[in-house]
Amino acid sequence: MASFQNYIFPESLEDAYELLQANRRNAVIGGNGWLALGRQKLHTAIDLSRLGLGQIRVGPAYVEIGAMATLRQLERELPGSLLACCVKPIAGVQFRNLATVGGSLYSRFGFSDPVTALMAMDTTVLLHRQGDVPIVDFVWQKPSRDIVLGCRVENNGRRAAYQTLRLSATDLPVLTVAVSRLGSDWRVVVGARPGKAMLAEEASRLLSEGKADAGTAASAAAEELSFGSNMRGSGGYRRQIAQVLIARAIEQLHGEGGLAIC
Amino acid sequence: MLITTVLNGKSLRQEVPADKTLLDFLRENGCLSVKRGCGTENCGLCTVWVDGTPVLSCSYPLPRIDGHEVTTLEGVREEAAAFGAYMAGEGAEQCGYCSPGFIMTVLAMERELRNPAEEEINAYLAGCLCRCTGYSSQMRAIRKYLEKRHETD
Numbered sequence: 001m002a003s004f005q006n007y008i009f010p011e012s013l014e015d016a017y018e019l020l021q022a023n024r025r026n027a028v029i030g031g032n033g034w035l036a037l038g039r040q041k042l043h044t045a046i047d048l049s050r051l052g053l054g055q056i057r058v059g060p061a062y063v064e065i066g067a068m069a070t071l072r073q074l075e076r077e078l079p080g081s082l083l084a085c086c087v088k089p090i091a092g093v094q095f096r097n098l099a100t101v102g103g104s105l106y107s108r109f110g111f112s113d114p115v116t117a118l119m120a121m122d123t124t125v126l127l128h129r130q131g132d133v134p135i136v137d138f139v140w141q142k143p144s145r146d147i148v149l150g151c152r153v154e155n156n157g158r159r160a161a162y163q164t165l166r167l168s169a170t171d172l173p174v175l176t177v178a179v180s181r182l183g184s185d186w187r188v189v190v191g192a193r194p195g196k197a198m199l200a201e202e203a204s205r206l207l208s209e210g211k212a213d214a215g216t217a218a219s220a221a222a223e224e225l226s227f228g229s230n231m232r233g234s235g236g237y238r239r240q241i242a243q244v245l246i247a248r249a250i251e252q253l254h255g256e257g258g259l260a261i262c
Numbered sequence: 263m264l265i266t267t268v269l270n271g272k273s274l275r276q277e278v279p280a281d282k283t284l285l286d287f288l289r290e291n292g293c294l295s296v297k298r299g300c301g302t303e304n305c306g307l308c309t310v311w312v313d314g315t316p317v318l319s320c321s322y323p324l325p326r327i328d329g330h331e332v333t334t335l336e337g338v339r340e341e342a343a344a345f346g347a348y349m350a351g352e353g354a355e356q357c358g359y360c361s362p363g364f365i366m367t368v369l370a371m372e373r374e375l376r377n378p379a380e381e382e383i384n385a386y387l388a389g390c391l392c393r394c395t396g397y398s399s400q401m402r403a404i405r406k407y408l409e410k411r412h413e414t415d
Contacts, residue, residue, distance in 0.1 A: 007263055007280035007325040029323060033303055036283060036321035045280060047326060092389010094309045094318045094367065170304065170388050 030103025067102025116191035120178035122154035159258030270337030360392030
């Protein structure tokens, strides 16, 4: 467990933000899943759970997900959706009742299933100071000491397919793949490379221009993305697996197939 | 910091360190059913309920419990014994080390899912590891227990 001297429930976002700036060793606490595993020496833990950020709101144009909404809430409140599907293999129900969407976003974990899925949709990350940032920019920008308020996903009819390979159920993924389609606009995203999720731009373009079938697009994605090795698999293995999972996801999106955002 | 909580129906007010987990607090307060099986948020042995929701007490930050209600196996003795009898009846009980976390998860599932199919039960319990008596005997015990509860309702 990380150590800290103080634990504060700020009464406003501005208080939370100021507290975060006050000391480099102050940190926002999400589900505490990551901090509980570490040995970080922190000064003050900032708990956002009393600021009303735990809601998921489904509107006609957007789905808004608060930073403190749990992964389990995605399953329960958005049943049958892409987000429900992508969190199901993550550890157990007891873990998903703690882990938060804001924690997943802010931490920009390479292995993150929800980050992979959200990147395939039209997602904007909502930050207290910086404002609204498209998710790809957010994930790849230098982490700043800002507070993630949640994210907003356009409810525009985009459909997606999700594929993941795990060495055993409930383990972290060897690879995550989300492919989405809105009309002729395709998007191919690969995560757990094991680095952060990336948009496969060339493969997405080929599909959108109708110039590639599933196999060709999957090969293009595997070619353009970089893959690395860790204890769960080598880079070469990931590249091979990526082609299979991407092709499967593309096939699922032909016709009326695929999952919606809500 | 000072926290106020209800533990197994009893009000508690205690001064606690900022960086303690719920698991350590529960064991210090006599709830020895709560086990630290893996310490890596995988095994589910430390499962307790916060406001009725099953969570891993090994990673739950203790100060967040302020104003909320915690239930451990000690707080649901009768139900746990009733389900435990089905486990024993199906040969699904051996050393018992993982049983408290497992039982808390099964009882939470019973409250959350209506007539779950086997696949849903397996998915709900995927975060409960250890289980040396075997997943099949446990599944038989769960099905029989749920059927009986369903009849009584």
